[in-house]
Amino acid sequence: MNGPSLDLAPRTADGSGPAFLKARRSMLVLLGLVSMFNYIDRTVLSVLQEPIKRELHLSDAQLGLLTGLAFALFYATLSLPIARLADRMNRRNIVAASLATWSAMTALSGLATGFGSLVAFRIGVALGEAGSVPASHSIIADYYPPEKRVTAVALWGLALPAGIMLGYASGGWIAAALGWRLAFVVIGLAGLVLAPVVMLLVREPARTISRERSGDAASVPLGVAIGVLWRLRTYRYMLAGTTLHAFAQYAMMSWSAPFYMRVHHLPLAEVASWLALMNGLGGALGIYLGGRLSDAAGTHRPAGRVWVSAVAMLLMVPAALAQFLAPSLPVSLACGFIATMLMFFYYGPIVGVPQSIVPARTRALTSAVTLLVFNLFGLGLGPAVTGALSDHLAANSAIQDTSLRYALAIVVLFSVAGALSIGWASRFYEAELRER
Secondary structure (H helix, E strand, O other): OOOOOOOOOOOOOOOOOHHHHHHHHHHHHHHHHHHHHHHHHHHHHHHOHHHHHHHHOOOHHHHHHHHOHHHHHHHHHHHHHHHHHHOOOOHHHHHHHHHHHHHHHHHHHHHOOOHHHHHHHHHHHHHHHOOHHHHHHHHHHHHOOHHHHHHHHHHHHOHHHHHHHHHHHHHHHHHHHHOHHHHHHHHHHHHHHHHHHHHHHOOOOOOOOOOOOHHHHOOOOHHHHHHHHHHOHHHHHHHHHHHHHHHHHHHHHHHHHHHHHHHOOOOHHHHHHHHHHHHHHHHHHHHHHHHHHHHHHHHHOOOHHHHHHHHHHHHHHHHHHHHHHOOOHHHHHHHHHHHHHHHOOOHHHHHHHHHOOOOHHHHHHHHHHHHHHHHHHHHHHHHHHHHHHHHHHHOOHHHHHHHHHHHHHHHOOHHHHHHHHHHHHOOOHHHHHHHO
16 A cells, blocks of 8 residues: 655655654664564574584585575565565555565474475565565665765665674574574564564655656656666666675675584584674674765765775675685684675665666665666575585595585685676766766
């Protein structure tokens, strides 16, 4: 249903009254909490891979499909039709319903009896999570003007490292004490509690309209909207670059726990603690600095909002190679912290920059298209290809126990191509921003 704009909801993106600012802060915090549970539920499977593998007798290729393609295929494709609904309907309601769905499916994952049932529950998680992010991006874009949007998205995006940190920590600790099945149940039920809070406290904003006429913006056909996105060269090359980078990013995130358990022989609880710190603090710094530095660079030259991400991606590659190839555990962990921080610099710009050059009525769709491409290739193939490559390399008995190390080192190189594509995108941003 189309929800009415409430008194505290903004009617323009530059509102500054006390009621508006209070509603905006409440919105950003609660949508951040929703996003945090998104990544908690997604990360918990990654940290529990080793005990699940042992009990259910799975291969690395199957684990890669569970953490990658089986989830991403449905998550990415379903985000598009749900985003179309979010561009027409009450976005707050879509976010709350999505949260309730994926939390329930996470809890049910504790009942899995084999690969097939675990895939089915992960598809349910994907169905729920597909509706949250595009609707959240659209809500944030209607609360913040373009010059503050990248920083706002970066602040909201701090939920990503917080969720990953809590996913690693809570999943690992609960599994170490009670088993992996109860870890899924406890985490899923916690997310269900938040859904009614979102319904009560998040205000649905009025949609801001830029230069397009309100009548023309009311309903943009899907083919037309996608054509508009494709013609925006800034968006096209940024999407290509972040998708290539995502191939490496999701492989690293999905396989870090098994890597440290197999190569450096750390127990699950200790791995959970280290990865929680690495992804929580390192990821938070990366997202925050990426957003702040991008907006700061953009004050001198708008293209700075784009090329900051490219520089960070290039610097990430040597740090990540050292993380996976260094024989010393302390060196690996230190380099992993640096690599994780740089890995997340792109997060605010890939959302905030496109939201500033697309029509207001296609903002949720823009995020959905980004998620579709980004996740099908990055999340869908990164972990799966890495798992298959690890199985292939393990056939060589000399590196059987450390094959994952070399598989990860290979896929990290995709970020080099990603950085070059984003650097090229910066050439077009200023002109397309003026045309907006």
